[in-house]
Structures are given as C-alpha cells and as structure tokens.
C-alpha cells in the first residue's frame with residue numbers, strides 16, 4: 001500500500017473516531033434540547049412531563065426541589081469538554097413565579113455577593129453516612145440580578161437551619177450577563193465537601209455527585225436516553 005493511500009485511511013479513521021465521539025457526547029443533549037423547545041412552546045400541553053416540588057420518587061431521600069420539566073441532566077454536554085454538574089428544571093413560567101424548596105434538611109448559606117444562589121450544608125449524607133455534602137441552587141434572579149431568594153435569607157446568611165420543603169426562592173433566568181439570560185429554570189447540584197468543612201468548586205463535575213440515587217430519578221445523562229424523566233408510577 002502506498003503512503004498516500006495509508007494517509008487517506010488514517011484521515012478517514014480519525015474523522016470516524018471524532019464523529020463517533022461527537023455523536024456519543026451530544027446525541028442525548030440534542031434530543032433533550034428538542035424536548036425542551038417543545039416544553040417552552042407549550043408547557044400546558046405536556047403536564048405529564050412535569051415534576052412537582054415536594055414529591056419523593058422511589059427510594060430517593062430527597063424531595064424534588066421545584067416544579068417543572070427536567071430539561072438537562074447531570075453530565076450532559078453543551079459544548080466540547082463541558083460536562084454539566086447538576087440538573088436543570090424548567091418551570092415553564094415567567095421569572096419569579098415557580099417556587100424552589102429545600103430538598104433535604106440542612107444549614108443554608110448565602111454569601112454576601114450571591115444574587116441568585118444559595119447552598120445548603122447537609123452534615124450527614126443520607127446515602128453515605130458520615131460524609132458531609134452540599135446542595136447548590138442557582139439562577140434564582142432576573143437578568144439584571146434582582147434576586148428572587150426569600151427575604152428570610154438575605155445576602156450574608158450563614159448556617160441558617162431549614163427543613164425539607166422550606167421555600168427558598170423562585171426560579172429565574174440570571175446568567176451573569178444581562179443581555180444573555182438563560183431560560184427560566186433552577187440549576188440544582190450536589191457538591192462535595194473539601195474535607196475542611198467547605199464546599200468544593202461547583203463548576204467542576206468531579207466535585208459533584210450524580211443526583212440520581214438522591215432523587216430516585218434517572219438523571220445521569222450517560223445512563224439515560226433522551227426521553228422525559230419523571231417519577232416511575
């Protein structure tokens with residue numbers, strides 16, 4: 001075989017490999033995006049797609065933290081190299097309307113510069129007793145950063161105890177860029193402790209846990225197809 005033919009085969013092989021990688025990475029996200037577009041167009045046409053705040057599914061120790069359609073899952077990929085560290089729940093309403101509640105009892109902190117986020121410390125992971133974990137909630141402000149967090153939790157709140165089901169805030173679309181708000185949703189993630197009593201950086205997926213066993217729902221993108229995720233009946 002000439003070198004030229006060998007080179008052509010190598011290029012074809014590399015392209016096929018890249019194509020397979022992209023297909024594996026994005027196929028479910030693309031399917032979920034089309035479902036999400038349909039949800040945005042007409043949420044009332046798909047009541048069976050929506051989860052409800054306060055519902056417990058299967059063996060999961062957490063209650064569901066808000067109302068809406070689970071549009072994106074843990075470990076979804078929106079661009080090459082990106083892995084989504086939580087789940088995105090889209091209320092299908094305007095901003096400031098859909099309530100967000102505590103999924104589990106814990107100690108709430110809202111750092112002084114947090115407009116759209118709170119984090120709850122859970123001292124004893126119900127699925128791995130002895131380990132401390134954190135529950136992070138964000139996007140709970142309007143595009144300009146006007147907060148929808150309950151006045152019970154002003155900026156600079158530290159370690160305020162809340163029961164499961166306590167109203168924390170309402171869904172918003174804050175992204176940090178007033179000209180590019182996200183769709184109205186809650187981003188919810190489970191963040192690991194650094195071993196010193198602080199939460200790790202939520203932006204890295206390796207610092208987060210697959211929420212599936214906590215919610216009793218298949219919300220791991222690698223293990224779910226592109227269908228709608230709701231409680232099993």
Ligand SMILES: [Zn+2]
Pocket residue numbers: 072084086087088186187188
């Ligand atoms: Zn998200």
